[in-house]
Structure formats: structure tokens, C-alpha cells
Amino acid sequence: MSLDKSVIKGFALMDMSTRGGQYVGNWRVLMPEIDEAKCIACGLCATICPEAAIAGKPKVKPKIDMRFCKGCGICANECPQKAIEMKQEAKK
Amino acid sequence: MADFDVIQGNKALAYGVKLARVEVIPTYPITPQTTIIEYLAEFVANGELDAEYIHTDGEHSCMGAAVGAALAGARVFTSTCSQGLAYMHECVAQAVNYRTPLLLGVTNRTLGWYWSLGPDYSDIMPELNLGYLVNFAESNQEVLDMTLQLYKVAEDYRVLLPTMMSLDGFYLSYSQERVWMPDQNLVDKWLPPYKAPYPVDPTINDKFPTASIPSVMHTPMRRIYEEVLQDSKKVIQEVDASFGKTFGRHYGGLIEEYKTEGAEVLLVTMGSMTTAARRAIDKLRSEGEKIGLIKLRFMRPFPDIEMREIAGKVKAIGVVDRMMLHGTRGGGAFQDVKAALYNSNVKVPLQGFVTGMGGEDIPIDDMYSMGKKVLQVAKAKRIEKEVEFIEHKLTEMGKPIEVEWAEPIYPGSDGCAGCGASIIVRHLLKVLGPNTIIINPPSCSGVNYGQAVRVPWVLANFAAAAAYETGVYRALKKKGKADKVYITSFAGDGGTADIGLQSLSGAAERGELIIWLCYDNEAYMNTGIQRSGSTPLFSVTTTTPAGKVIPGKQVRRKNLEMIMAAHRIPYIATASLSYLPDLERKIKKAVEVTKAGKGLAFLHVQQPCATGWYFPESKTVEIGKLAVQTGAWPLMEIDEGNFKLNVKPKELRPIAEYLKPQGRFRHLSEVQLEYLQKDAQIEWNALLELEKRGRFPGY
Structure with a gap:
């Protein structure tokens, strides 16, 4: 979130062009790991990730952005190939 | 002297209400007041407090119920703050001339000049001059003691006016302090049951409080009320002194x-x-x-x-x-x-x-x-x-992280892990595109995703979101832009089925060309899982706990589809985040219908909530699927009166498969489970019957 100053005195605005998220990856307890051999690139995980933290679509192998993955495990639970496994997050 | 407990201000107030043996408690949740009504719900559900607990549909109704109960001669407590108090205002004023000595707890929070959950007195400020006795507490002990004192003062026939107890949100409401607990027997002796002089009860008396008087009496009445208020100062002193004598603590009056x-x-x-x-x-x-x-x-x-x-x-x-x-x-x-x-x-x-x-x-x-x-x-x-x-510098806000891909929602939001609502927002915006305006009555999504989407997200007032949406639509229509911009709500079940229903009904009846999307997580999740009109039967929430006397919610949910169908709007559909192609098709259909000028389109999307339904966060989509397959959440649509079931399993799966993984149904007895199973089958059969008929009655 960013608050930008408007030309009008005391008018708080939210500027959509400067929006972006925070590092919520540090909420994670379990971490998804994709088994490339099992993945058929169906795109389902990218479609249902609540955080939109997975880049991918049909025929393109998914890539998880760990800066944003909260580790909910929906992708692993829904993967039709069981190609995603939730593993204990490495200690930082 | 009884012993002490280390408790929050909200609990101190709830204990005060319990000790005062309050008889009627109308409630409606708002942060940071919610735990007051949650504690009270627990007391009532466990049989520790014998009171009528009313789950109202909004603050206006809440205060209405409070005034009504006090008119009928009961000792009454209700509580709210901020926007809720503002929404109550009309009924707050009414309590004065009815001479109802009720207690209104105000857990101070700023009124939405700019939204914040933190306290200041902008919420109570517009209510000060109505004729209430208004007390401000400093500590949790004072909160509890003054709860008892205020009833004693207010019910004194020399006063007989409503009172407000102000406690600062968070600083008192959620701060733990040592509080000495008065002995119930002592309280009973010191604060006997309230006896209303003129209760609205035709079986015992024929004189009732009046709401209107000739205008020539108005000025004298204002003088008299002012005299009563000024005279109440003496009563305040007396009561404080007598409280001190009985319980060993006194505060010194005004x-x-x-x-x-x-x-x-x-x-x-x-x-x-x-x-x-x-x-x-x-x-x-x-x-x-x-x-x-x-x-x-x-x-x-x-x-x-x-x-x-x-x-x-x-x-x-x-x-x-x-x-x-x-x-x-x-x-x-x-x-x-x-x-x-x-x-x-x-x-x-x-x-x-x-x-x-x-x-x-x-x-x-x-x-x-x-x-x-x-x-x-x-x-x-x-x-x-x-x-x-006295001002302080803004501490540097974290710089947002830019991402390369163009999802309609930025990753890195405040939403819970495994939140289903964001899945719905994402796919809604995927279909509607960037020229969309989202109108959002207060909800967890507003808090979490209002700042994460790439489109304008307008925070509307709780009871008026459909009116906000109407206003935005009409203005754009006037400016010739209605075809180019999509306007949809993203409203929770409270903002749709309860407090938002009146304004939604108005928009539907007027045929406003807007989309109403309700994401239904079946409780007030934003304020911490209180029951709503959409909470299913027997479900546990913080205001319908699994008590010893009352286990879970005791009434069935509202049937929103039928309510909307009664408005004969062109398109009504239920959807699920577990059936995304179906959801996307329905959003497209809603756009089509509104752009064709046919009327309001209503989408009702179930959102399994890991936090509020108590299931593992990885199971959001799984639970959604089970809801559809067990008949707990049938996917259907009413397209210009034509009824259709979109997902029709040959046979419903046992409802237990859906209920068992959820903590909110953990307490279910065999009898309750059996009842829910029967209920799901009856509902499903009725829907099959409807589909056979094809046309929805009334269209």
C-alpha cells in the first residue's frame, strides 16, 4: 500500500500504480516442492493458488514465487498428479 | 471479598452484565466490541446467565430490540462502537424519551473519517447530547464496577434515563488487567431486579410511554430533561458512595x-x-x-x-x-x-x-x-x-514488492493462508478485466484484498453497499460510461443477507444494471467468526458456541436465492470456488444480463474458510467440492425464471463427509447429524422437483 499526496490539501489517495504486496513468504511452515517428473503442466495449481504466487498455465511448467507463498498447501492437495509435496520449511 | 481475575476490558464488561443479571441482550458484532457479545453468548449457551440473547441483523435493529425490550420492562444491555453506533443513532435517541434505563456499552473506535480500528471519541461524540448519562472508564476494574453502578443510577426513578459506558477500544477492550470480582450475592442485594414504572404490558397497566407530544410541550420537556440530568449528579454521587460501602471501591462521582x-x-x-x-x-x-x-x-x-x-x-x-x-x-x-x-x-x-x-x-x-x-x-x-x-511522524511504510506477472490481484496480501475469497476475487477480475469498480461493504476481503487488486475498490458502508453501487452506476450512466465499466459488489454474507439486505432489495427491485457478488463464508469472519443469517444450522461460531444448554446455531440459514427470486431479477446463480469454469461462466452471464439492460444479476459464491470453519488450510478447495457433492451447497441458476441445477450427482454423498473435517461441526450429536442428512436430502429433492418444473414460480 502507498498513500500518495494529492494536489488538494489533506486529500489522502491510494495510488494503484504503485501497489504491490509484502513478503508473506515468511508466514510459511510447510513449503511446496514440485516434482518435475510427475508434473504434466496442467496449470491447475497456478489457477487455484489463493495468493497468485504461482506462475504457470496449461503447457507451461509452474514456478512458485517463494517470496509470496504462505504455504497453505492447496496446490499440493489439488494436484491431479500428486506432483507437489509439502515439506518442512528449512530453518532460516 | 471475592477473588480477582486477570481479564480484558470486554470481559470485565460482560462479567458486569452477568452480575447485573441483565434480562435481554441484543447483539451485533463490530471490532473491537465483539468479545463482549462472545463472552455473553458463552454465558447464555452454558446456562450461566438466564437472558434472552438476540442475534440481530444490524446495529439499527440491535438498538431497536434494546429499546423494545426496555419498554417492556426488562433490564437491557447492548454494545457497539464506531460505524455501528452511527448506524444505531436513530434508535439511540429514541431510548431517551421512552425513559428506558438501558446500558449501551461503547468500545470506542474512530468513526470512519479515515478507517481505523483504534479508539478515539469521534464515535460517541455525536451521541453525547441526546440525554444519556455518559461515563468514561479508565481501567477494566472501573468498567466492571461502573456497569453495576450505571444500572443502579439509571433505574433510580429520579433519573430513569439510558446510560452509555465508554471504554477505549484495544487500550481497555483487549488489555489484560487485574479485576476484583464482586460477589454475586452482594450484587443481588445491592442491585435488585429492575421494576419499570410503566412497562408496555397491557395485562398489568394502562399507561405507556409516548413517542409524541404537542409541540408546545417540547421546550418545557427539554427543560425538564435537563433538570433530570442535572439532578442525576446527586444520584451518581449517592450510588458511588453506596457502592464503595458495599464493595470497597469508589470513584468520586463525576x-x-x-x-x-x-x-x-x-x-x-x-x-x-x-x-x-x-x-x-x-x-x-x-x-x-x-x-x-x-x-x-x-x-x-x-x-x-x-x-x-x-x-x-x-x-x-x-x-x-x-x-x-x-x-x-x-x-x-x-x-x-x-x-x-x-x-x-x-x-x-x-x-x-x-x-x-x-x-x-x-x-x-x-x-x-x-x-x-x-x-x-x-x-x-x-x-x-x-x-x-500533538503529532508524530509517519514511520516509513514497507516498500511494496513489484511482480512481473499481470494477475489482477497482487500477491503478498494480508489474507489468511489458504483463503478462498482471494480465489474468487482473482477469477472475478480475470473475467471482468481492468475497467471494473468493486464496491465492498466491510468484510475480511476489504481488509485483505482492497489494497491488493489492480482496480478501484470502494469501501462502502455496511448497510448501504448496494446503494453505493447504484450511485456509482447511475453517475457513470449519466456520463455515458455505463457500457465501458463493470460494476460489481464483493460483499460478504453479512453485507448481503443481514445488514445489507434492505439496500440490496431496493437495487434489485429498481432493476439497477449491476452485479451483486456475495462471497459466502457463512459467518462474520472479519470481526472473528460471529454467526450471520447465512450460518448453517448447528454450526458453531463465537456467538453460537457449543454450549451445555444451547449447542451451536439453532435456526436454519436464510435462503438467499429464494429471496432474490422473489424480486424476479433476470439472473440468480450459486457458484463455488471449487468449480471455477462454472463460476467464470456465471460471471460472464451476469455481465451479459446487466449489459443487455435486463436488471440486477446476483451471484452467490460459497467460500470455505479455513480460519472460521476450523479445517486445515490446504483443504479449502476440497471442502468446496464436498459441499456441492453432498448437497450442502447445490450449484444452480435461475436464468430469467428458468431453473437449472448445474452439477447433479446421481446420488448425494453422505453429508458427514462434508461436515466431519470441519471443526465448527465437531460437537454434532448423532441426532443432529441425522437431522442435517435428512434436511439436505429434502432440500435436494425440492430442487430436483423445481428443475422438473423448469420455470421458477412467480416469474
């Missing part, structure tokens, strides 16, 4: 003086900030400064005589305000103290301070500098600036 002996300068405070002020006074005193403190315990009736008396002995007074009266240059307490002194013989410089707005902390250091400032004023014998705003 104001409390702290280290005022020999003081040449005074600070005036109210509420929880007083504790910080005490420490600042201690420090200044230790430095040899002759400064004291006045705590305003009652704002109404205002302690004018007391203030005059004490002001005559000092050289300067500083008033610290968490209440800004815009257009008057200063704060509420400042203006009241000034008004109290003006026509007296006392002439003393008055320095105003405004600080701590929106819940910002007022630290001891600030109180110390304010004290210093007033000492300077006393020395100089004049004021440089009548009102000073």
Missing part, C-alpha cells in the same frame, strides 16, 4: 482528582489516557512542579460546577482531547470546559490539546510535555495557540 492539592496547574483527561497522565503528573511533581490531574468520569451530565470550583484555584488548565469538534478549532472536552467557565467568575487560561486520534498511543512523554506546556502558560499568563495538535 470527576476524579489526582494530586490536585496545592496545584497551580491542571491537566484534564478522560478514559484510558488518564493512566499515562498520572505517571506524567508523578514525574512533574517529583520535579517540584505544582501540577494536578482531573479525570472527567462523566461527560454527560457535564461536571460544570465541579470544574468551576476547581478552576478558581489554579492559574492554567490544559485539556487533552481524543475528540475533535471540527469547525470549532478544538476538542470536545476543551469546548465543554470552556463553556462551563465562561459565565462564571473564573478567568483562567485554557490550553487545548488534540492527540491520539485513530487509536494512536498517547505516551507518558507526551503527557509530560503537555503538562510542561500548561505550566508555561501559567507562567506567561497567556496562550500562544489555543489548541495544539
